[in-house]
Amino acid sequence: MLGDRWQWYPPEARGWLGALWGKSAGRAGGTANLLLSHMLDTAAVAEVVWDRYLPPVTQWRLDALAGGAGKGQRLFSWLCGIHDCGKATPVFQHLDAAGEAAVRQAGLTWDKYAVKASSWRHDKAGARVLRALLTEATWSKEQVGWVWPLVAGHHGLIPTLGQLSPPKKNEKLQGSSQPWKLAQSALVEVFTRELGYGGESPLAAVEPLGVPSRAMQLQLSGFVVMADWIASDERHFTGVSDLARVTMPQARQRAVAAWSSLELRGGWGALAVPGPETFRDRFDHGPRPSQELVLDVVRRMGGPGLVIVEAPMGEGKTKAALAGAELMGARHGADGIFLGMPTQATTDPMFTQVRSWLREVGEGLEDQVALLHGKRMFNKEWRGLLEGVGEWGQSADSPYSSVGEDEFGMRTDCFDGCEGGERRAPAEWFLGRCRGLLSPFAVGTVDQLLYTATRTKHVMLRMAGLVGKVVILDEVHAVDVYMSQFLLEGLWWLGQAGVPVVLLSATLPPEQRRRLVAAYLAGTQSAEVSAMLDLPEPEGYPSVTAAWPGQDGSPELLVESTESWREDLRVRVEVLDEPPVRTESRTPQGDVGAAADVTVVDYLRERLVDGGCVLVIRNTVARAQSTFESLHREFGADVRLLHGRLHAGHRADRTQEVLKLLGPPTQGVERPDRLIVVATQLAEQSFDVDADLLITDLAPIDLLLQRIGRLHRHDGVKRPTLLSRPTVAVTGVHLDDDGPPQVLRASEGIYGRYLLLRTAAVVELAAKAGEGAWSIPGQVPDLVARVYGTDPVVPAEWAEVEARARRGWEERQAKRRSEAAQYVLTRAGEHGEPTLAGLHFGAHGTLVEGQFEALVRDGDRSVEVVLVRRAENGFSAMTGRRLGPNGETAAEVVDDVLSGTVRLPARLTVAAEQALGPLPGWRDHPWLRYGMALALDEHGVAVLGDFRLRYDDLLGLVVSGGRPYQ
Numbered sequence: 001m002l003g004d005r006w007q008w009y010p011p012e013a014r015g016w017l018g019a020l021w022g023k024s025a026g027r028a029g030g031t032a033n034l035l036l037s038h039m040l041d042t043a044a045v046a047e048v049v050w051d052r053y054l055p056p057v058t059q060w061r062l063d064a065l066a067g068g069a070g071k072g073q074r075l076f077s078w079l080c081g082i083h084d085c086g087k088a089t090p091v092f093q094h095l096d097a098a099g100e101a102a103v104r105q106a107g108l109t110w111d112k113y114a115v116k117a118s119s120w121r122h123d124k125a126g127a128r129v130l131r132a133l134l135t136e137a138t139w140s141k142e143q144v145g146w147v148w149p150l151v152a153g154h155h156g157l158i159p160t161l162g163q164l165s166p167p168k169k170n171e172k173l174q175g176s177s178q179p180w181k182l183a184q185s186a187l188v189e190v191f192t193r194e195l196g197y198g199g200e201s202p203l204a205a206v207e208p209l210g211v212p213s214r215a216m217q218l219q220l221s222g223f224v225v226m227a228d229w230i231a232s233d234e235r236h237f238t239g240v241s242d243l244a245r246v247t248m249p250q251a252r253q254r255a256v257a258a259w260s261s262l263e264l265r266g267g268w269g270a271l272a273v274p275g276p277e278t279f280r281d282r283f284d285h286g287p288r289p290s291q292e293l294v295l296d297v298v299r300r301m302g303g304p305g306l307v308i309v310e311a312p313m314g315e316g317k318t319k320a321a322l323a324g325a326e327l328m329g330a331r332h333g334a335d336g337i338f339l340g341m342p343t344q345a346t347t348d349p350m351f352t353q354v355r356s357w358l359r360e361v362g363e364g365l366e367d368q369v370a371l372l373h374g375k376r377m378f379n380k381e382w383r384g385l386l387e388g389v390g391e392w393g394q395s396a397d398s399p400y401s402s403v404g405e406d407e408f409g410m411r412t413d414c415f416d417g418c419e420g421g422e423r424r425a426p427a428e429w430f431l432g433r434c435r436g437l438l439s440p441f442a443v444g445t446v447d448q449l450l451y452t453a454t455r456t457k458h459v460m461l462r463m464a465g466l467v468g469k470v471v472i473l474d475e476v477h478a479v480d481v482y483m484s485q486f487l488l489e490g491l492w493w494l495g496q497a498g499v500p501v502v503l504l505s506a507t508l509p510p511e512q513r514r515r516l517v518a519a520y521l522a523g524t525q526s527a528e529v530s531a532m533l534d535l536p537e538p539e540g541y542p543s544v545t546a547a548w549p550g551q552d553g554s555p556e557l558l559v560e561s562t563e564s565w566r567e568d569l570r571v572r573v574e575v576l577d578e579p580p581v582r583t584e585s586r587t588p589q590g591d592v593g594a595a596a597d598v599t600v601v602d603y604l605r606e607r608l609v610d611g612g613c614v615l616v617i618r619n620t621v622a623r624a625q626s627t628f629e630s631l632h633r634e635f636g637a638d639v640r641l642l643h644g645r646l647h648a649g650h651r652a653d654r655t656q657e658v659l660k661l662l663g664p665p666t667q668g669v670e671r672p673d674r675l676i677v678v679a680t681q682l683a684e685q686s687f688d689v690d691a692d693l694l695i696t697d698l699a700p701i702d703l704l705l706q707r708i709g710r711l712h713r714h715d716g717v718k719r720p721t722l723l724s725r726p727t728v729a730v731t732g733v734h735l736d737d738d739g740p741p742q743v744l745r746a747s748e749g750i751y752g753r754y755l756l757l758r759t760a761a762v763v764e765l766a767a768k769a770g771e772g773a774w775s776i777p778g779q780v781p782d783l784v785a786r787v788y789g790t791d792p793v794v795p796a797e798w799a800e801v802e803a804r805a806r807r808g809w810e811e812r813q814a815k816r817r818s819e820a821a822q823y824v825l826t827r828a829g830e831h832g833e834p835t836l837a838g839l840h841f842g843a844h845g846t847l848v849e850g851q852f853e854a855l856v857r858d859g860d861r862s863v864e865v866v867l868v869r870r871a872e873n874g875f876s877a878m879t880g881r882r883l884g885p886n887g888e889t890a891a892e893v894v895d896d897v898l899s900g901t902v903r904l905p906a907r908l909t910v911a912a913e914q915a916l917g918p919l920p921g922w923r924d925h926p927w928l929r930y931g932m933a934l935a936l937d938e939h940g941v942a943v944l945g946d947f948r949l950r951y952d953d954l955l956g957l958v959v960s961g962g963r964p965y966q
Helices: 002-008 013-017 035-052 056-066 072-087 097-105 122-136 141-152 178-194 202-206 214-231 248-262 278-283 289-300 317-332 344-361 380-386 398-404 447-451 459-466 481-497 510-524 594-607 621-638 648-662 701-708 745-751 753-769 780-788 796-821 849-856 891-898 906-915
Strands: 021-023 306-310 337-341 369-372 441-445 470-473 501-505 543-549 555-561 569-575 612-617 639-642 674-679 693-697 727-731 774-776 864-871 874-877 901-903 933-936 941-944 947-952 956-961
Touching (some): 021 035, 035 072, 035 178, 056 072, 122 178, 141 214, 178 202, 278 317, 289 555, 317 470, 317 501, 337 344, 337 447, 344 369, 441 447, 447 459, 481 501, 481 510, 569 753, 594 621, 612 621, 621 639, 621 674, 621 956, 648 674, 693 701, 701 727, 701 753, 701 774, 745 753, 753 796, 874 891, 933 941, 933 947
Parallel strands (some): 369 441, 569 727, 612 674, 639 674, 864 933
Antiparallel strands (some): 543 555, 569 774, 864 901, 941 947, 947 956
16 A cells, blocks of 8 residues: 555655645646546556557567566556656646645755746656666666657657756756655655566566667657656546555446446457458458469568568458468458558548458458548448547546646647547547557558658657558558658567568569668668668569568568469550640640640540440640540530539549449449540559550559559450550640650649650560550569669660759659658668657657648648539538538538539639638538638639639539749
8 A cells, every 4th residue: 555655755745745736627627636636547457458468479578678578568557557646846847836735845946037937848857867766776878878868759759868957957947955856756756666566676677678679669758758648638637636546446437437438448458360261251262373373472570560462453452461461460460451542532432441341350350440641531331430429529638737737838739639429430549640650450541651751740649550450551552752751660660679571563663672671671770871681573464472570680581573463465556646736725734725635535546446445545634624525525424523623522423323334344334335434543543444555645654553453453344356465646746757755744643754755665675565565464574673673764865964864863762762851750870779869859849640641742732622602691511401501511411512612723722711711600510610611603603812713513613814824
């Protein structure tokens, strides 16, 4: 019992600890919560986190750190609970008048003028207190060095050692008198004894046996924050002001009740190793050769590592990754997965697929999947899981307000959640922006991983969510050079943490593969650069490349390949020469012109004599709209348009219709005799349609091959005679016999001139070769390697132009790498640091979701608006459903309103942010209060700054005006 502990301390200690407060009465349900009580509450929460949440692998590592099986939980609990010891200082205790009076009455005094209005914080003060006490308890310098940052950074930013000095070295803020030092020592010792550490020096007994990796330290830092936040929820941890009632058993009761009330839980726990029949059980069919290869390689790996799966579109890479993740989880103690996709559009269907897979893995697991992207509120399946509870309904700040009691007016961005109601989704607590990755299972955009590699506030929560999971990233080739800096940094941390990672790609340039492997292995070696072995190129396609640290820490590799489950297609390559658009004909929307559309119309008029299904991919929305109009005049209702400036309702309906008509053969669904789909890059990724003929603007070879993956994709499809041979016609380029090609300026703006020139050379060569120039997918690796390599591929007369383009490309690549470097989590030269000290030096602090996206995606910011129609007596949704006079929206009309969401071009962002906001009737609505409403007149027109916007039910959003095209 607590009373038995006082023999170790001066008589005054009982009074001091009975007065030092951790949560003021106003922040703890009306009664102050003693500091010791809150620390024990946090330690008790940590015990529950251990029992009901921590991945097995983390438990194993903590046991080893603490000295053996069963010892890790107490160390973990101590590390979490000790976080607030810095509140036993004058600079904190003066913040509450009633608390201050009680502390002074107990005999702890201070200079009011010294602490008044000071910005010295208890997290830094705690690090100073703990460093002194641990050193006095004879902890080694190395052990003290990694523990104090956990305390100093528990509010999200980890300082340098030099930043632990109070302003102007005013020790009066810290409590430099003998009574204060004794009180601080008593607090830490009593807390430590309550956790079961005994002897004359309980602090000495806490000392771990080793220093964990920096990645594990960051994971632990995240769990300290997690335990603190839960123990600061005043709904479950009301104040305790009587020291006699402050005991660890009482704290445990409160922690268990809080955990149950919050409905928190971990993932699948300790999995049994899946057998050979598991794949069929999960997916209702046996594995293809490439899927068998993935599972075979995973079984042969000597430990957790990186697996890169390269296989054609439609090969089943995602299923192989999920099956591999289950095997990795069983072997390496992972407790869930994070699956990252390149875009929100590709993330939503993957959310459905992962839930379906988890339904087979274990009962109820499908309801523990979080959907993580900024517009998840527009996903009907996700909103259905919340069962009517507004995700941003009531602010979740208030239950946790005491967390930042000395933040001096600052607030964290991480308390966004929802209240009340029954849900079949991850617990409310997991739904905040900083906490999503802590969900047992998560599907989101790749940005979620990239955020984890940024030097931003509360990054430790994101790391705590990833370490202990299997991480899967799909379409990894879609990450550009800027984003790749964060991806490589993230892989470094995952490598050091021993996180199993699976990367999926259809078309991965060899240099990119080498960089990915090198980053992960550098992490396993805690090195700035990997001392890796030469990475062999796969000999075939599909292929699997695996890398992991061996017994002695040196890298081990497996590079193997197999045959695709389907035969190669012999693809004919043609070029539809497109005369360049005159400068005076250019528009703000890009290169559009009647000549380009006429060429396509004439070509299809000849090829569709007997019908057929065609996919036309344009590189800009304006070109897609222009081409659609020309084709619609010729072919009428047989033409569809799909792009990112359709509002959400139209885009979803058209996508669903196209997938139904051109997707895998389905009983009862007849393939149309003639259909032309005009689309933008939306058709590149996770778009499972089968086209008899492809027409596409020139794009870098890997993306061009992605598009070709839609050609003759499915077996058993009856095709017209003229389209019986798979053919791709490349547009958006003018080939000149006397010199280099002329490429659309808009395409160059998107992809750069250098790669387009090299791709054009490969395309021209194939076009001259005639029938069956490319063997797809077998030739994919070779084509990608040729364009992305350094060997000559362009004709001699292009060489000088290509050399200039390469220099410009390299300069832009270097500039973008440099721009990203200032935001990545680890500064150059510091990957070998042993502790987290100074991790956030130069950090960017608190960012909201849109700012995070801009941070990891090097593009101009864009915004989404909700289109509504202005009527004489109010507003209506784009579906025609009426709203109230001020836009008031009944629950049954919310889906209609949200279906009007559309993303504006980036050049309209500033004008939109200055002019738009929610309708007056939305300001208290849980879903709509953050929306930007764009009201259209009876003609579907709105003016925004210098721009005229018109929404056409066929074309989507048409933008005109603005500055002339330069």
